[in-house]
Amino acid sequence: MTIAVCIASFFFIAALGLALRRAVVGPTPFDRVVALDLIGGICLCIIVLFSIVFDQGVLLDSAFAISLVSFLGTVAFARYLALGEGDEK
Amino acid sequence: MSILVAVLIVLGSFFAFVAALGVHRMPDFYMRMHAATKAGAFASGLMLLAAALHFGTLRVALTALAILIFFYLTTPVAAQTIAEAAYRRGVKLWSKSGVDKFAEDLSKNSDPNGK
Numbered sequence: 001m002t003i004a005v006c007i008a009s010f011f012f013i014a015a016l017g018l019a020l021r022r023a024v025v026g027p028t029p030f031d032r033v034v035a036l037d038l039i040g041g042i043c044l045c046i047i048v049l050f051s052i053v054f055d056q057g058v059l060l061d062s063a064f065a066i067s068l069v070s071f072l073g074t075v076a077f078a079r080y081l082a083l084g085e086g087d088e089k
Numbered sequence: 090m091s092i093l094v095a096v097l098i099v100l101g102s103f104f105a106f107v108a109a110l111g112v113h114r115m116p117d118f119y120m121r122m123h124a125a126t127k128a129g130a131f132a133s134g135l136m137l138l139a140a141a142l143h144f145g146t147l148r149v150a151l152t153a154l155a156i157l158i159f160f161y162l163t164t165p166v167a168a169q170t171i172a173e174a175a176y177r178r179g180v181k182l183w184s185k186s187g188v189d190k191f192a193e194d195l196s197k198n199s200d201p202n203g204k
């Protein structure tokens with residue numbers, strides 16, 4: 001179990017690094033939004049891992065909140081970026 | 090049961106890593122979005138299944154099921170919205186991708202005063 005948690009932590013840190021690299025250098029704003037959405041999903045997975053390791057079931061409620069909020073952020077950014085320079089509203 | 094939970098944790102973290110690797114390596118915005126959406130949702134599903142098996146109580150199982158349902162409902166919506174916005178803003182497809190169904194659709198039923 002401890003070995004599995006160590007391997008999982010390594011994978012999660014590597015995944016966060018790769019997604020953060022795409023969020024920094026991404027050629028278009030859409031790449032950054034997708035990378036930030038993926039970072040939100042990975043954070044959800046990390047919170048679930050924490051709740052398993054520390055035996056705290058209540059941490060899953062915060063994972064629930066994150067799943068809702070990251071979706072809203074992505075849709076809001078998509079609606080904002082879909083507007084052209086000439087469009088109003 | 091502990092072995093199963095450990096295997097599920099490793100698999101879920103591995104798929105999260107695969108999603109990030111796809112976002113890092115894919116040549117095209119649409120492929121990156123595809124990799125992040127599918128593999129990321131699958132990774133969260135595996136991790137939530139591991140949590141439900143580890144705790145074994147109804148409360149945690151129902152919470153994990155609710156998270157899973159919301160995540161699987163909202164992730165495709167977010168991906169579709171961001172992909173359509175990117176296409177309408179003129180983000181280019183990869184030079185080697187051959188099919189562009191959305192362009193055919195847009196040219197087929199294009200109304201002059203629609204968005």
